[in-house]
Amino acid sequence: MALAAPPYPALFLHDAVALSGRFPLLAGVDLEVDTGETVLVEGPNGAGKTSLLRVCAGLVPATSGQVAVFGLDPVRQRNQVRRRVGLLSHASHLYDDLTVRENVRFAVRAAGADSRRIDGACERLGLSGRLLKTTASKLSAGQRRRVALSVLVARWPELWLLDEPHAGLDASARAVLNQVIAEASASGVTVVIASHETDFVEALATRAITVTGGRVTGGRTIAPLAVADRAPEGPSGPIRVGDDSPSGEVAHVA
Amino acid sequence: MWHDTILVAGKDLRIEARSRVALSQVAPFGIVALVLFAFALGPDRSLMAKGAPGLFWVAVLFCTVLAIQRSVSVESVDGARDGLRLSGLDPAGLFLGKSAAVAAQLVVLEVVLGLGVVLLYGANVEVPWLIIASCLLGTIGLAATGTLYGALSAGLRVRETLLPFLLLPIAAPVLLAGTRIWQAAMAGGTPADGSQWLRLLVIFDAVYVALGVVVYGPIQESA
Amino acid sequence: MSSNQTVSTTADRSPLVQSNRARWTVRIIGCTAAVATAFTVWLGLWVTPPDQVQGNLVRLVYIHPGVAWVALYLAFGLAAVSSLLYLWPRTRSLFWDRLAASAVEVGVVFNVCTLISGSIWGRPTWGVWWAWDARLTSTAVLLVLFLGYLALRRVPAEPDVRAKRSAFVAIFASVDVPIVHFSVLWWKTLHQGATVLNPNLSPTIHGSMAWTLLLGFVALTLVFVWMLLVRYRVGVLEDFLGTGELDLALLERQAEGVALDEGDVAVATGVANASDAPLQPGAVDELALPEGAR
Numbered sequence: 001m002a003l004a005a006p007p008y009p010a011l012f013l014h015d016a017v018a019l020s021g022r023f024p025l026l027a028g029v030d031l032e033v034d035t036g037e038t039v040l041v042e043g044p045n046g047a048g049k050t051s052l053l054r055v056c057a058g059l060v061p062a063t064s065g066q067v068a069v070f071g072l073d074p075v076r077q078r079n080q081v082r083r084r085v086g087l088l089s090h091a092s093h094l095y096d097d098l099t100v101r102e103n104v105r106f107a108v109r110a111a112g113a114d115s116r117r118i119d120g121a122c123e124r125l126g127l128s129g130r131l132l133k134t135t136a137s138k139l140s141a142g143q144r145r146r147v148a149l150s151v152l153v154a155r156w157p158e159l160w161l162l163d164e165p166h167a168g169l170d171a172s173a174r175a176v177l178n179q180v181i182a183e184a185s186a187s188g189v190t191v192v193i194a195s196h197e198t199d200f201v202e203a204l205a206t207r208a209i210t211v212t213g214g215r216v217t218g219g220r221t222i223a224p225l226a227v228a229d230r231a232p233e234g235p236s237g238p239i240r241v242g243d244d245s246p247s248g249e250v251a252h253v254a
Numbered sequence: 255m256w257h258d259t260i261l262v263a264g265k266d267l268r269i270e271a272r273s274r275v276a277l278s279q280v281a282p283f284g285i286v287a288l289v290l291f292a293f294a295l296g297p298d299r300s301l302m303a304k305g306a307p308g309l310f311w312v313a314v315l316f317c318t319v320l321a322i323q324r325s326v327s328v329e330s331v332d333g334a335r336d337g338l339r340l341s342g343l344d345p346a347g348l349f350l351g352k353s354a355a356v357a358a359q360l361v362v363l364e365v366v367l368g369l370g371v372v373l374l375y376g377a378n379v380e381v382p383w384l385i386i387a388s389c390l391l392g393t394i395g396l397a398a399t400g401t402l403y404g405a406l407s408a409g410l411r412v413r414e415t416l417l418p419f420l421l422l423p424i425a426a427p428v429l430l431a432g433t434r435i436w437q438a439a440m441a442g443g444t445p446a447d448g449s450q451w452l453r454l455l456v457i458f459d460a461v462y463v464a465l466g467v468v469v470y471g472p473i474q475e476s477a
Numbered sequence: 478m479s480s481n482q483t484v485s486t487t488a489d490r491s492p493l494v495q496s497n498r499a500r501w502t503v504r505i506i507g508c509t510a511a512v513a514t515a516f517t518v519w520l521g522l523w524v525t526p527p528d529q530v531q532g533n534l535v536r537l538v539y540i541h542p543g544v545a546w547v548a549l550y551l552a553f554g555l556a557a558v559s560s561l562l563y564l565w566p567r568t569r570s571l572f573w574d575r576l577a578a579s580a581v582e583v584g585v586v587f588n589v590c591t592l593i594s595g596s597i598w599g600r601p602t603w604g605v606w607w608a609w610d611a612r613l614t615s616t617a618v619l620l621v622l623f624l625g626y627l628a629l630r631r632v633p634a635e636p637d638v639r640a641k642r643s644a645f646v647a648i649f650a651s652v653d654v655p656i657v658h659f660s661v662l663w664w665k666t667l668h669q670g671a672t673v674l675n676p677n678l679s680p681t682i683h684g685s686m687a688w689t690l691l692l693g694f695v696a697l698t699l700v701f702v703w704m705l706l707v708r709y710r711v712g713v714l715e716d717f718l719g720t721g722e723l724d725l726a727l728l729e730r731q732a733e734g735v736a737l738d739e740g741d742v743a744v745a746t747g748v749a750n751a752s753d754a755p756l757q758p759g760a761v762d763e764l765a766l767p768e769g770a771r
Binding site: 057058059075078079082083085087089091092093094095096097098102106107109110111112135144 | 258261262265268269272273328331332333334336337338339340341342343344475
């Protein structure tokens with residue numbers, strides 16, 4: 001497989017192996033994701049989806065093979081890579097003793113993003129008023145995920161890595177999440193989502209890959225839905241989550 | 255780097271202000287330690303006054319261990335450490351910020367303990383500026399080495415028992431120097447000795463702060 | 478591009494079979510060490526005369542400075558240098574990590590011998606088993622620092638994570654030792670000044686005693702080298718127990734994708750958090766060596 005050349009793809013992995021002790025999390029991954037693509041990552045539990053995202057974020061070094069994010073090495077050039085990448089993982093990286101607003105403010109400023117975007121992002125995700133002043137220890141799982149998401153929205157990095165973002169969310173939180181992902185997709189951000197919620201994500205993704213046994217073992221292109229079926233953008237009002245969604249629910253943003 | 259330092263220090267201090275662990279748990283522990291020392295040394299007042307410098311610094315060392323444990327455990331909830339790595343914060347800034355926050359808490363603790371020592375042991379201070387200088391310089395050294403070792407033992411399940419074992423021998427020069435300086439500052443001591451030991455503290459601080467700035471990044475990545 | 482060293486399994490299989498040359502080198506060093514030590518014992522206990530002042534107690538001089546020099550400078554110095562070499566990206570190799578760990582372990586043994594032999598010497602000479610002077614205190618602190626190093630190495634972790642962590646601790650400990658030494662030196666010192674390298678550079682020890690002292694140094698250095706080599710070999714064998722399985726583990730992992738029978742796959746979903754301690758690779762038998770290794 002040829003080495004990546006400029007203009008660099010968002011993600012380029014070639015025979016990437018990542019170890020945790022003696023256990024191979026990734027056992028030789030080949031993947032190329034162009035800038036602006038939205039990719040769905042499918043696969044059974046324990047297949048390596050989370051590890052793949054963590055390797056792309058630079059949290060786990062690749063023991064062998066090549067990994068390049070925007071042409072940069074996520075381990076050797078980690079500072080440059082990390083400012084351009086956002087990872088939404090199972091953990092929300094919140095400090096229990098700080099309020100929602102303080103948490104978001106710290107995370108955004110630590111990532112070097114503009115702190116003026118914080119208020120807008122929080123409002124977008126329905127974090128306002130009393131919720132902003134609540135300490136993080138009192139939040140539910142869905143609210144924590146929303147806080148983490150608001151950091152992502154405020155930062156708006158070039159590459160979004162979302163690890164099962166829908167897990168554990170209630171209906172309204174899901175709706176907000178879907179909306180945000182749709183907007184990011186449409187705005188040219190590269191989005192990689194590891195999810196079991198294939199129905200919704202397929203509506204946005206151009207491509208799906210299957211990860212099993214620590215490798216990419218399958219891929220398919222997804223025919224883009226007609227524009228009318230896409231989720232409309234906007235911070236309020238009812239949302240329709242795709243016409244072919246099995247639940248066909250109409251959710252209101254909180 | 256300095257921007258990140260202030261950001262991280264502010265975050266840690268805000269967490270401390272909110273949770274008040276140093277004030278409501280570590281400080282009373284220090285006082286308890288002082289009381290226990292008094293029981294151990296018996297009712298001889300002059301013995302306690304003589305031992306006051308050393309006992310103060312031992313109590314400070316114990317409090318340092320607790321403060322560092324707290325500083326590390328703040329990051330271990332909800333994967334906050336990963337969050338710090340992902341944010342692209344300058345590791346040198348992260349190190350300096352966390353050390354600064356710990357140092358600030360230690361200074362407050364030292365004021366409490368110092369008052370305790372003066373009141374409980376009848377220590378007679380003649381040259382106060384030496385005391386203050388030793389506390390400030392000693393604090394910097396303790397905070398720097400503590401933050402370094404805290405990071406080294408961060409992800410480990412045995413952190414609670416391993417950290418004191420690793421940290422206290424390294425902090426021995428601070429204990430030695432601090433004790434000697436306090437002794438020099440007491441009635442009957444020679445202040446000139448004190449300045450000699452201050453120089454040692456400065457070297458210790460410089461070495462470990464420099465080491466920390468350089469080495470904190472790689473340590474973080476390997477955890 | 479991250480093109481790190483490939484995970485090599487063939488290269489790591491060969492250490493299981495030690496080359497003839499290596500085996501014989503270790504044996505020769507061991508024999509020479511044994512002979513030199515025996516010679517030193519003979520000279521020290523029978524041939525050399527007792528001291529005018531200290532009597533037969535002076536015979537400890539043939540061992541005590543020797544073990545001290547090995548522990549403080551040879552062993553821990555080697556550990557510090559190896560740790561630096563491990564951390565330096567261009568010379569990074571687990572060889573330096575294993576060397577440092579072996580050096581520290583042997584060094585700790587010699588350190589304990591230093592303290593014990595010194596204590597035995599001190600009791601009749603100074604009247605106390607222990608005194609808080611510069612040398613003794615810094616030697617004791619050094620012991621504790623490197624015991625901490627060994628404690629840290631026992632914590633289960635991936636080889637390079639453990640290597641990096643230990644390397645940092647070794648360096649911090651080495652940096653601390655001169656500081657501790659000089660700070661304690663400002664206390665009143667009970668320990669005698671240097672016998673050979675004193676400020677006047679005229680040794681206070683002569684004749685057969687001087688030669689025996691020198692032989693003692695040489696013998697103990699040889700013993701150290703031999704113990705280091707043996708311990709290093711043990712370390713290699715320990716590490717090898719893990720690397721040989723990587724091929725097998727990779728195959729098993731990839732087979733998960735083919736089998737797709739999730740009931741069989743023993744890997745828990747906990748694999749999602751790589752920052753946890755290393756996981757048990759489920760179906761991999763730890764003790765089974767792959768065929769090519771035999």
